[in-house]
Amino acid sequence: MQLTKLTSITVAVAAALAFAGCSKKEEAPAADASSTAAAAPAGAQVIKIGFAAPLTGPQAHYGEEYKNGVTLAIEDANAEKPTIDGKPVSFELVAEDDQADPKTATQLAQKFVDNKVNGIVGHFNSGTSIPASKIYSDAGLPQVAMATAPTFTQQGYKTTFRSMTSDTQQGSVMGKFVVEKLGAKKVVIVDDRTAYGQGLADEFEKAVKAAGGTVVKREFTNDKATDFAAILTTIKGAAPDVVFYGGADAQSAPMAKQMKRLGLKAPLISGEMTKTPTFLKLAGKEADGTIASLAGLPLEKMPKGPDYATRYKARFNMDVATYSPYGYDATRVLIAAMKEANSAEPAKYLPVLAKINYTGVTSSNWSYDDKGDLKDGGITVYKVEGGEWKVMETIGGGAPAAAAASAAQ
Template sequence: MVKARTLVALMLALGGTATQAAPLEVKLGFAAPLTGPQAHYGKDMQNGVLLAIEEANAGKPKIGGKEVRFVLLSEDDQADPRSGTVVAQRLVDAGIKGMLGHFNSGTSIPASKVYAAAGIPQVSMATSPVYTEQGFKTTFRMMTSDTQQGSVLGRFVVSRLGFKNLAIIDDRTAYGQGLADQFEKAAKAAGAKIVAREFTTDKAVDFSAILTRIKPTGAQAIFYGGSEVQAAPMAKQLHQLGFRTTLISGEMVKSDGFIKLAGDAAEGVVASLAGLPLEKMPGGASYVARYEKRFGSRVETYSPYAYDGTQALIAAMKKANSVEPAKYLPQLAAIKLAGVSSGQLGYDARGDLKQGGITVYRVSKGKWEVLESLGK
């Protein structure tokens, strides 16, 4: 009799376990270059997103009275605008509730139209001003815009570094040209003379013709709007052509990869990056420890911002008590969050980050060293 009761109790327990509802899967989209020359940027960004999602899932969150589990759907947009829109539509069709990405401005801007039409909030690494100037209510940033970064760096180069004659080159991408335009505007306002304005592409490796045209102008510094893939050979060719100028650029050049690719030619190069240095970020030390334990590698440039952007999206869902985009979108727009990169992450009416500090770095003895941290 005891055995029979025990068997019944066991069956009831097993039956009860079997009927417990599984967590509701909430699909979040991600897109970035995961192959090709910019794949390391995309992977860095993806790691930050993954860490935020895994930590959120570990807390067994409940939204709308149900336990939810966030699932990441990742796509490779190859840093190509046409691929970006294809990927965006594929993610929308897959039923994502929020979008984390894209990485490049050139892919984020055309893809944003797809997400906006579907009413899906998009938190992107895009820095081009155009991204949030389109009037969509669904666009938000992970990093400061080129307007913020270019204006701060342009003033700094003239007023702090003392360069008055400047040449500018950009790669004609939405990111590179946008950053160069903002830099030029601020540098001129600070009293600089732009002695040359040239452009290339994000596929070029030979800049000898451009640099030969610039050399007679007497440029004290050359600003380059683009990535390390072009900046590294450009730095080498500056040395080979006997330039006595400083190469200056934005956050896509502020990487260990640039130093590795440029070698000795990296010495003295100046680059800006959004926010504070990692070791001075409000949540930097803890983030580094968790990141390195999870991925077994060093934190790179973009992952802290991707982590914060993901946190903001998930926090908005929790505040709205809903994973439906139309319901949590107002909460995302009004979010106030203590992030890794910022003491208080929040957005303005356009979806730009309210806190837009910039840190300027210079390569010294083969390492990036802080020159100065600046406000907007």
């Protein structure tokens, strides 16, 4: 995701800012920084977990929900009265708004390093996670990011880990799906030129061609655009069977509306940054027929999904949207590695994190390969019907195909 994703939780910042690095500020903002922790037991060591995502702007709905999952994980961990090496500890969230901007992200990364946080959950976007990862790697600081762009874990850093499947996995599944399951012969691809959007579109294109489909046109826009009339008029002339969009819901929603109004019959296909409640609200009745992929199982079929959904609603007075379960698991995985290593020092628990085998909300086998990619890489394909996301099929990840099952989001 990313993007998405990566390239690519209330969270929102202009997708263009997310990956284009357009910030004019020379210093990382402090106004949106937050630090939360329950009252630590007397004498307890405070272990800081850094978190960064867009917490303002067009992508704030992603970041805030993501942050909610991290917050709940830390609260749950502290409620267990944790100890490390036989001594009481208290976990503290240090959250920052990276504005989905690469430059801000690197400034915050250095700030986390200077403040000696013990681990990082984030960043959300691929376009922020990738440049920040160099700083974390140089400091030996473990980072579990939502980023989905393949590049994130292909840099050779030992400190980079994912909390969702990569664009290689999602794009490959969806490219094959539209050709073999939807019967698409002629495919048009549009992306927003972010690390997430372009990366996902590239992998999708490879899979379409490998499955025997034809990409009749490849177009691009940007992550601030809302008027797609020119692109869609060109696309209509190509008479595609499907239109794939790599990017966020701030663009895919108006695109879906404009496609219907221009009389394009082809369904819109997209990735996890489109599979959101926000897309449904923005696209309205024109959302129907849109198809999108999301890592892992549907929430109600996740190993601990129903329980998580109940506790999340009680804590935040809202339903789970998309990303919070992955933020929750990423945080608990970091904590589990620290406890297993009997140390919160990054150099000591990093090798344990690399070999972790954790049962979480989203997966009963959360573990990594030698690059930091998740081994359990299932994908679920959803379709909007009657204004709701409904499951079409779950592919891989040890799950059987599930047709016409309902996705409660």
